[in-house]
Amino acid sequence: MIALTEFAAAGYAGTSLHRIADLAGLSKSSVLYHFSSKETLLEAAIAPSIDRMEEILDALESRPLNVESRTAFLEEFVDFILQYRREAHMFINQGPSLVDVPVIDRANDLVRRLAGYFDANTSSVEEKMRFGIALGGAAYMLCTLDTLGFEASPIDVTRGALVNILTDLLVPVETSADQANGT
Amino acid sequence: MIALTEFAAAGYAGTSLHRIADLAGLSKSSVLYHFSSKETLLEAAIAPSIDRMEEILDALESRPLNVESRTAFLEEFVDFILQYRREAHMFINQGPSLVDVPVIDRANDLVRRLAGYFDANTSSVEEKMRFGIALGGAAYMLCTLDTLGFEASPIDVTRGALVNILTDLLVPVETSADQANGT
DNA sequence: ACAGTCTCTGACCGATCGGTCAGTTAGCGT
DNA sequence: ACGCTAACTGACCGATCGGTCAGAGACTGT
Numbered sequence A, B: 001m002i003a004l005t006e007f008a009a010a011g012y013a014g015t016s017l018h019r020i021a022d023l024a025g026l027s028k029s030s031v032l033y034h035f036s037s038k039e040t041l042l043e044a045a046i047a048p049s050i051d052r053m054e055e056i057l058d059a060l061e062s063r064p065l066n067v068e069s070r071t072a073f074l075e076e077f078v079d080f081i082l083q084y085r086r087e088a089h090m091f092i093n094q095g096p097s098l099v100d101v102p103v104i105d106r107a108n109d110l111v112r113r114l115a116g117y118f119d120a121n122t123s124s125v126e127e128k129m130r131f132g133i134a135l136g137g138a139a140y141m142l143c144t145l146d147t148l149g150f151e152a153s154p155i156d157v158t159r160g161a162l163v164n165i166l167t168d169l170l171v172p173v174e175t176s177a178d179q180a181n182g183t
Numbered sequence C: 001a002c003a004g005t006c007t008c009t010g011a012c013c014g015a016t017c018g019g020t021c022a023g024t025t026a027g028c029g030t
Numbered sequence D: 001a002c003g004c005t006a007a008c009t010g011a012c013c014g015a016t017c018g019g020t021c022a023g024a025g026a027c028t029g030t
Helices: A002-010 A017-024 A028-034 A038-062 A067-083 A085-093 A102-120 A125-143 A155-170 A176-181 B002-010 B017-024 B028-034 B038-062 B067-083 B085-093 B102-120 B125-143 B155-170 B176-181
Strands: none
Touching: A002 A017, A002 A085, A017 A028, A017 A038, A038 A067, A038 A085, A038 A102, A067 A085, A067 A125, A067 A155, A085 A102, A085 A125, A085 B085, A102 A125, A125 A155, A125 B125, A125 B155, A155 B125, A155 B155, B002 B017, B002 B038, B002 B085, B017 B028, B017 B038, B038 B067, B038 B085, B038 B102, B067 B085, B067 B125, B067 B155, B085 B102, B085 B125, B102 B125, B125 B155
16 A cells, blocks of 8 residues: 555655555545545554454463463564564554554554563563563664665565564573573 | 654654644744744754764764774663653654755764664674664664553663663674684 | 446635744843 | 833734545446
8 A cells, every 4th residue: 555655654644645645646535535534544554464463462462471482472573564564663653643543542552462461471671671672673673674774685584684683682592691590 | 842752752744833832831923933943943852962963973983893882882872862762763763754854864864874884884684683673672662661561660770771682782792602603 | 328336536625734923011221 | 211122922824734525437237
């Protein structure tokens, strides 16, 4: 969807229906014929990604708390961002400002649910922040890959690197610190 | 500045002068008396943070490439985000959409300069992405600390945790992998 | 040939946007 | 008491916003 790219790039408030119509090669009226309002357009654009995110969260919460579960979530999350990078970009940094839009409220609820899960299952402040940095950073990274200079890597290389980094951050593998801890 | 908080929360395009004036307890005309335009207001709000970021980048580029230098940059960066979290939030995820605003162009140049530095001084894709995730994630984390559930930690604890995490991500300490590499 | 439907459009609407301007108020030096 | 200036305001402006509406084409089944 063309509108989605603009919403993610220029912001929902900063994107006019006129501009969306121009980019689509249609008139504004025509856009409003297919989507009864700007809000409906937003909803159609990001609803699938929210559905998918909900699935991932459901799966996460229904799994036991172990390394395999965390790794599985992590890979699902990376694939999610790879597939829905613009949508993720949208409700990560426009979500808080678009309250009262039903579909955005759903997204915000999911973000809070994810944060709550990590809040409940971590003890130290640093551990909580690791989640924030990992998930927020991964999303930021992918959404701005095109904007920044370095890019043009095969998607599987990107995916592999992402999984590696997030695993380092979130999965208690046998790092030297953990080994010292005797974990 | 009151306007800054709104710009960061609701976006530049999504914040009207009327709303800023209301929050400030003034009339819109009065706001435009102090700042000749909305753009001037934005400039006044974020210019100091851009100046500071420029200092940090200058220092980074003038230092040799070693662990001490990288650690120093990292601490400066963390302190920067801690001090200018709303500003950082602004030009991190509104910067690309606000081109042709001079002060934002400066900020975008700095982001590109930072990305270019890491692009030039890293080899693997994963290494580049570590920078993106670390810096973007740290900025995201701090800017949304209030929005998410977990917070209310003393600032020095937050700072310490941030420095730890970014060090893990960016500074080539003696991890098991590096030891295996014989680095 | 006709009616129906789907897609699309320009003209138009009220609301709100950023910004201008004439004028009011309060404080200060003289 | 006076004039000067800084701070502030409401009324107003053109532009643009999201959204409505009557109608124009194109295509279908009959």
